[in-house]
Amino acid sequence: MPATPDKKSQVILVPARQSDLDTLVAIRIEAMRESLERVGRFDPVRARERFLSGFEARNTRYIEVSGERVGFVVVKHRHPELLLDHLYVRPNAQGSGIGSAVLAQIFKEADMAGLPIRVGALKESASNRFYTRHGFQFIESGEFDNYYVRECIPTVGPAC
Numbered sequence: 569m570p571a572t573p574d575k576k577s578q579v580i581l582v583p584a585r586q587s588d589l590d591t592l593v594a595i596r597i598e599a600m601r602e603s604l605e606r607v608g609r610f611d612p613v614r615a616r617e618r619f620l621s622g623f624e625a626r627n628t629r630y631i632e633v634s635g636e637r638v639g640f641v642v643v644k645h646r647h648p649e650l651l652l653d654h655l656y657v658r659p660n661a662q663g664s665g666i667g668s669a670v671l672a673q674i675f676k677e678a679d680m681a682g683l684p685i686r687v688g689a690l691k692e693s694a695s696n697r698f699y700t701r702h703g704f705q706f707i708e709s710g711e712f713d714n715y716y717v718r719e720c721i722p723t724v725g726p727a728c
Contacts, residue, residue: 579669581629584640592628592640593619599639599656603693609712622653631657631670641670643677643685649717650678652687655695671702679723688713 584592593616604610624644631639639657643650652674657666678685687704689695696714700706704716 577634579666579673580632581641581670581673582632582637584625584628584630586625588625588628588630589620589623591637592623595637595640595658596654596656598658599662600690602659603690603695607690607692607712619654627653631666633661633666638666639670641674643674645683646686649684649686650674650681652685655687667698668702675718675721676723678718679721682720682722684720685718686715687718688715 596619597612597615600615601610604615624642627644628640628642630637631641638661640654641652641656642654644653645651655667655670657670674685685704687699688710689699690713691709699716699718702718704718706714707717708715
């Protein structure tokens with residue numbers, strides 16, 4: 569039974585450690601497999617190497633619902649913005665509002681810091697619709713990815 573957020577359970581972000589690398593790679597491969605197969609680019613060795621090349625435990629947090637690790641998110645501070653480098657939810661937990669709950673937390677952090685958020689999404693992935701539905705604006709297209717930005721929304725605190 570997939571973990572789904574409800575009034576009793578809460579989506580929380582828990583810091584990852586350097587030693588979590590293999591678990592994180594496995595989640596990434598599980599979450600990305602279908603999209604990568606659709607565009608003919610599924611290669612678990614390449615997926616691992618690509619993740620390893622940019623891995624920084626300090627920017628990585630597990631997504632937990634009711635004590636179950638259902639994915640992870642990586643947010644990097646890249647002046648003058650935040651880079652939402654990875655957001656993966658296991659397939660059995662997708663479509664249940666978990667990604668939206670994670671974005672709400674990331675938006676709050678970005679708005680308090682007065683920073684926009686940039687994200688890339690694999691072309692032909694459902695994540696493109698997910699990000700535009702949550703207020704990201706398309707800014708450019710690369711060879712394999714589309715890129716989006718979500719501008720800061722002023723809160724009580726630093727101005728955007």
